[in-house]
Amino acid sequence: MRIIQHKTIQTITLALGLTLFTACGGGGGSTATGSTATGGGTGGGTPTPIVKESIIFSFNGEGKGIEPWITDGESASLLGDLNTQGSSSGTGRLAIIGGVTFFTADDGVHGRELWKSDGTEAGTVMVKDIYTGSYSSRPENIISVNGTVYFTATTSAQGEELWKSDGTSVGTVLVKDIRVGNRSSGPYGFVTINGTVYFIATTSAEGRELWKSDGTAATTKLLKDIKVGSGSSSPSNLTNVNGTLYFSAENSTEGRELWKSDGTEAGTNLVEDIYVGTENSDPRDFVNLNGTLYFSAKNATEGREFWRSDGTEVGTYYVADIYAGAESSSPSSLYNVNGTLYFSASNSVRGRELWKSDGTIVGTTFVKDIRTGSLGSSPHNFHHINDTLYFAAQTSTKGYELWKSNGTAVGTVRVKDINLGAEDSRPQNITHINNTLYFTATTPSEGRELWKSDGTEAGTVLVKDIQIGERSSVTNTLINLLGTLYFYADSETEGKELWKSDGTEAGTVIVKDINTGTQRSIDRSGTESFVKIGDIYYFTANTLIEGKELWKSDGTEVGTVLVKDIQVGKEHSTPIDLIDVNGTLYFSAITTTEGRELWKSDGTSVGTVLVKDIFLGTDSSDLSYFSNLKGTLYFLANTSNTGHELWKSDGTETGTKLVKDINLGTASSYPSVLTNVNDTLYFSASTTTEGSELWKSDGTSAGTVLVKDITLGINGSSPQYLQNVNGTLFFSAATNTEGRELWRSDGTATGTVLVKDIKPGSGFSSPNELTNVNGTLYFVADNGTEGEQVWKSDGTESGTVMVKVVSSSQPRSLIHINGMLYFSAETPTEGRELWKSDGTEAGTVMVKDIRTGTLGSDPFFMGEVNNELLFTAIDEDGFSKLWKSDGTEDGTVVIETP
Template sequence: MWREGMGLFLLAFGVGCGGPLPEEGAEVATGEVSTALLCLPDEASTQRVRTILPPTDYPPRLAPVPASFVEFGGQLYFAVNDEAGRGALWKSDGTEAGTVAVKEFPVTEGSFIPSVRGLTALPSLLFFQAADADHGSELWVSDGTSGGTRVLKDLTPGVEGSSLSHLTGLENRLVFFRDEVDPESSSSRAELWSSDGTEAGTVRVRDFATGTEVSNLAGRLGGALLFFVRDTSGTALWRTDGTAGGTVRLMRLDAGPDSAYASELRISGELAFFSLREPTNDTEVWKTDGTAAGTVRLKTYGPSRGVRLLDMLGSYLYLTTTSYSTQYMVLNRLPVAGGDSTSIFTFPNPYASQGEAFPYVDAVSVAPQGTKIFFSIYIGSSGPAPRDTQLWVTDGTASGTTLLRQPLSLSDEYGSPVYAVSDNLAFFSAFEQESAGIEPWVTDGTPGGTRRLEDIHPVNSSYPRDFFRMGARVFFSAFDETQAGQLWSTTLRDACVAPVRE
């Protein structure tokens, strides 16, 4: 499968407020006010759920951690893979006693890929990929119990294992891709599969020919999976509902062997937005509702700017454009119904005249039914580490675009996650030079309401990962005083008490 992207330019920038460039106008966007108010969680409500992994010799930022969180049957399910190569499927109800292993997998040789991964929940079944000595890495299914967890089908007979991707639940069926490599020619082809959770009902839906590349970008829109296919005739957008008849090419997006490639895909409500990078370095921004008639090019940006999609608020798609020559980033809004984009805000970049300092957006998060976009920005350097990293929020207006915290992570081996629970509560990680290192932080969307959640590892950094809300808890992984990555959680509240200031 092809790997696409705009190219990762590490970045960050200094404190301050920006505005539109002199030649750019700014209009005011409106949106509904969210009524879902949550309090900033505190240290008392934040604790380790259970010690799961043993101490590790890995650096904390690279240590194994509980990962691949999903909610299934009212409980949290996740993967645990240790440095020795053992893997396990775990579940948790949020208590220490209720956090237990469902199925353990022994060490398998010949692969550095985590044994258990890709957890995907359907209403009554949980699918994941795991490796054992008899089958290699294959597709497994579980009803949530140890006895009800089994290998679903040996897609590549024997111990060799299968390369699977895009595991996606569509109502009561799972769809996924299998990438098969010819060892003699090193050529590969992608196969689309579907499963109802039984061996007989796990079937190949379509075989894409050798030389056809299926993009690593894919996303669920309604009851279908959208994906991109590129071959000698060009690049096309496809959709599938898991059946042969429902697997169709929606539209040819570009033509010829040197066609454009998809660089971003963002699902927002009932629409999906994607960008195409042309051989000319132009960037096309598209929208689709999952039909051919509803797949429309919104705008083409020239080769002098990098483009990054944020999300849709109201009737506008918000995105950033960054000049390759000036190294300044601008927030833009693009009408979803069609029309030209409007510049809203110019982000400060105090390093713009100091050599390589290209800013780009990294993590983006919008709460369900949210009216604000939380996102992180990196400012690059001539080395692997960024100059600066920052957390921002926008409601789509210049006055509502605010710097919340800097820096986040300044490591080139660990990127700060951003996870919005509501318009007034988002989780992320940030760095403190003189005290706590990199620890979990929370924000209510204002600079004054942005603070550290807890100093989980006082003598080091905890490098939090994988924030995930389930009910009244937000779970995450963190490296703590056990000298290993463990499962942590914090409890959400809607009855607020003012914090005590020391």
């Protein structure tokens, strides 16, 4: 699933090509979710069957919340008010000053704004309505510095910029409009050193560079234009080491390398060119250990290994070559426990396991082979209490569970098998209060909830099942505020709100129900699917009585009905990944007896049945990436014996079987992006020897083979964005010499070749949004000079060219309608608007300046209706509305809704 998010609209495109989006704007905001289809319509005031092309979508209108609607491109009408309740505040982001927690929330009146809480209902209040009215300023990147909260917020006048607050409305102010006007500088990556905030921001003149601020406009300034001009050095991994700022950044001569800064332009310099030349060492996983920076980086001789730096060139060197030679151990999750550095790293013998280091080669040692053999336990989510390290790790028999270590093999043990057997509880969000460990974990009976542990099996217990039953409540970061745990939780009655806990069930309570009510018929999570078979639309909807289940509609209110209550009662079966295979609907759904498994439906209750319980019992097989190949369904599924591998189904239990165990044993190959080219299935899959590479299958085990090992070794080329153009597969892949570029394949190793090195050298042009328009491939790429632009290719190097340079365009949401490519693009004068292209420079033009001025209308596309583009855009008054376009300015108009 690909997610693109902007200030007011979120677009979600599922693997099936269905597009869902939410849009917030205008008086009360709006939210819409949609999918293209043919054969539908509405007939005015009296419900009539679908008789022409239509599109079904979800929309927040008529004061009924988010409900299914239908449009034929001329008008839109409500299919049915499936649920009449309100929604939750959807709280997010936390920061602490003294005894007050700052966070973001939406009360249903003011949009998402900055709030604060002292832990009482009366003391939980909005700080300021920054973007006045129902619009959301969407505060992000909240950090506390010496009693002041810094954050980013969005307004119509300045876009997303740097703000600060002392906790009062009058003291909540814009620090500086860095990118003057309504185009956002988008600050992020905040780090504080001696009261100064360092961050990354973007301007038209300097691109994305390093900035600093002391809280005033005058002291908010560019620290250094590392990649001189409008190109971006894109600093990352900002880390404070005893008052010196370390980070990684990219320039044209050394690539992405290690930098440091003392807060002055002159004192902001490259530390060392670790991977000599323009190649990237790509330093990451920064951690401060006793005043020395430790990190992972790569070069040509040792691969990605464990490094250290004291800020000098001579003092920057690799500590240990854990995976000897040019292969990479790829150290990650570096974590300091009282002067000992713990991390995970891999080699060919043990796989990814737990290591520790005192910063010397002799003191860098393997702790324990938790998952014996070469598969590795993949330890992560490190946290410590005193000298004990807690983390999540997996074994073949117990799955991902909570472990602890004192740095010795014998002292590295599983704390508790929370989710009994080989299934995972996946401990996350680990923190502690007064020597008690708090975390979230998943079980079949309670879902993901709040747990605590004193480090013993008996003392590792569920704190409270907030969302009663198997549904999960706790998914966000846990924060310790003066000995009380704060977090976000989703309950049956209040929705997602701010909670607190003293570690007891009785003391785990909601702080305040900011946005009263919780139910809605179409969830905003993006898990819903719409698909059309014949004249019937199938989709998922949520009601108070049946929960989230499978529905169908013929385009009338009376014909919009529940197909089957798969998980009987108000609990959810949550059907997803709906796909039509020769007139049969396939999807995955959850039950308490089988978990999430494969189902099919003929549109009747009796004909809606489980195809097969692939992962026997209550465990789920985690199906995804559904694809139709010659009338057979192919997909990814998980079992305890084979891991996540390629499966197929003809709709019968016996005909639902594993195609091939690509990564032998319980390890997973994770087949993804399944794409049909001339009745051959192409996909990306990973093995322990080749990494993630391009594979193909004819549906048999023998015919499921590696096409080509593009990047030799275990790192793999990670093929993405697979697209069929006239029988040739195009995709993006990454190599050490060319970076991520455009490739094509005819299914043979010799016929799998680089099309063009668009950004010469090892830099990434990162081709994405590959789209077939009448036999020509269109895509978005960055050649390092003009930024992201629309390109096209006929499969040859000379025929792979940029279509047109549009200043700062960043094209998004490419879609093909009737031989024309449509997309959204941004310019300094018009903002983000609707564009089209016929493949020529002269024919690549803005369709209409819907919202005049630099704000832009932010169009996001739903699909095609009667050879016209259906989309949402923000009008001159700031309201998000439904639009359609025939590709002309006059033919780009609003679709009226009641």
